[in-house]
Amino acid sequence: MADNPQVFLLKCAVQKYAWGKVGAESEVAQLSQAVDPEFVIEDNTPYAELWMGTHPNGPSRVSIPGKTEEELSDWIKRNPDKLGSKVESYFKGKLPFLFKVLSVRTSLSIQAHPNLVLAEVLHKKNPGAYKDSNHKPEMAIALTPFQGLCGFRPIKEVAKYLEEIDEFREAVGSHCAVRLLTACNSMDMPLHRETMKMCFTGLMNREPEVIKCQLERLVAKVEDMKANGKDTSHLVGDVLLKLHREFPGDRGGFAIYFLNVITLQPGEAMFLEANLPHAYLSGDCMECMACSDNVVRAGLTVKFVDVHTLCEMLNYTGQAASKTKFKGIEDRGGDVAVTVFRPFVTDFAVTRFEVPAGVRKVRLAPLKSASICIVIEGSGEATNATLSSPVPLQRGSVFFFSAEEEVIVNVTSDGMLLFRAYAGV
Numbered sequence: 530m531a532d533n534p535q536v537f538l539l540k541c542a543v544q545k546y547a548w549g550k551v552g553a554e555s556e557v558a559q560l561s562q563a564v565d566p567e568f569v570i571e572d573n574t575p576y577a578e579l580w581m582g583t584h585p586n587g588p589s590r591v592s593i594p595g596k597t598e599e600e601l602s603d604w605i606k607r608n609p610d611k612l613g614s615k616v617e618s619y620f621k622g623k624l625p626f627l628f629k630v631l632s633v634r635t636s637l638s639i640q641a642h643p644n645l646v647l648a649e650v651l652h653k654k655n656p657g658a659y660k661d662s663n664h665k666p667e668m669a670i671a672l673t674p675f676q677g678l679c680g681f682r683p684i685k686e687v688a689k690y691l692e693e694i695d696e697f698r699e700a701v702g703s704h705c706a707v708r709l710l711t712a713c714n715s716m717d718m719p720l721h722r723e724t725m726k727m728c729f730t731g732l733m734n735r736e737p738e739v740i741k742c743q744l745e746r747l748v749a750k751v752e753d754m755k756a757n758g759k760d761t762s763h764l765v766g767d768v769l770l771k772l773h774r775e776f777p778g779d780r781g782g783f784a785i786y787f788l789n790v791i792t793l794q795p796g797e798a799m800f801l802e803a804n805l806p807h808a809y810l811s812g813d814c815m816e817c818m819a820c821s822d823n824v825v826r827a828g829l830t831v832k833f834v835d836v837h838t839l840c841e842m843l844n845y846t847g848q849a850a851s852k853t854k855f856k857g858i859e860d861r862g863g864d865v866a867v868t869v870f871r872p873f874v875t876d877f878a879v880t881r882f883e884v885p886a887g888v889r890k891v892r893l894a895p896l897k898s899a900s901i902c903i904v905i906e907g908s909g910e911a912t913n914a915t916l917s918s919p920v921p922l923q924r925g926s927v928f929f930f931s932a933e934e935e936v937i938v939n940v941t942s943d944g945m946l947l948f949r950a951y952a953g954v
Contacts, residue, residue: 535915535931542587549577550632556813563925581628613932615954626877628950629816637809638830644803667818671793675812678788683847688713690786696747705731722845730840741778781828789850800855800872804844819876878953884945893936898952907945
């Protein structure tokens, strides 16, 4: 084995949050067990997230045969130049991204992430709730059909729901509803945003007993329609019932009439920039984000909520659901289908490699940033000039390699699916 290999496997942390898929239904659990026979999947335990990176709440560990395991952050401290010169300089010698696999069973909170300026203010004002001063842009790439809420609907869609759903109109407040219904007939975009903010804030601040009463009425109506074989899609019935089962009486149930409900198919993505309201509802995905814990919540949660901050910070510009998807750049010039997801942030980018059956070699080109790569499907081995022997790869394998290093993956299975995360500098 080379003295200082630049490609090595990582042992990664599993987070057992309550919203995760349970037991063997969880992709996180399956991936973890595939590479660790000692990982016992418990039938009633939720396995929510697999963390790949240096975050102190779930640090990855370097696994090199013949060497003592250490945290990846410690390896980087000893080898900061391996991040890449621009990454080392710009991010002060730290890995700027956290890469994850998520398995979502029950809905995550309605939330948004602050930009850098607001993150600094919130951290200074309330460091107990906002534990760092960094922003938290994040991107989700679906592994299975993945459902979520993302961004405000066009104002005419919200107006239609206010006209047709008495309970929604009552939850928002009649004064606010009239203002929005009037504004949607104009072409004044600032007025659209102003009235959308007024209505959403009205919902978020409405008395809990009013919300609970109106939500129960609407849920009963939808359940009765379903029992009689009627279509409830115009009421977003399936999502409404899911949220009510998981968070009975929570005002977040009405948020589906403000926010786009989208379903990503495998390989599709959404990018959650600062101030964009969103919530994950169900499915499995890859997620990449800046290293931060800054989340501002206001519904579908038992955690700390900050309604005032959320309502003030949100981007209230409405857009069609189709525009909430983040388009990757596809390169199908070779045998391997390569899709690059590069949002407008320096913290991260992700490349998806879909290897068809019969292809035996994948080149992971050298980049100016260190990378973390995970095998979702397939098996093989990774070779690199700094290695005296190949690194074996199988489903669930996670490996790190330094900036400016080329890695060749020799595929031994019929097909392979890889994701590679790196800094976007």
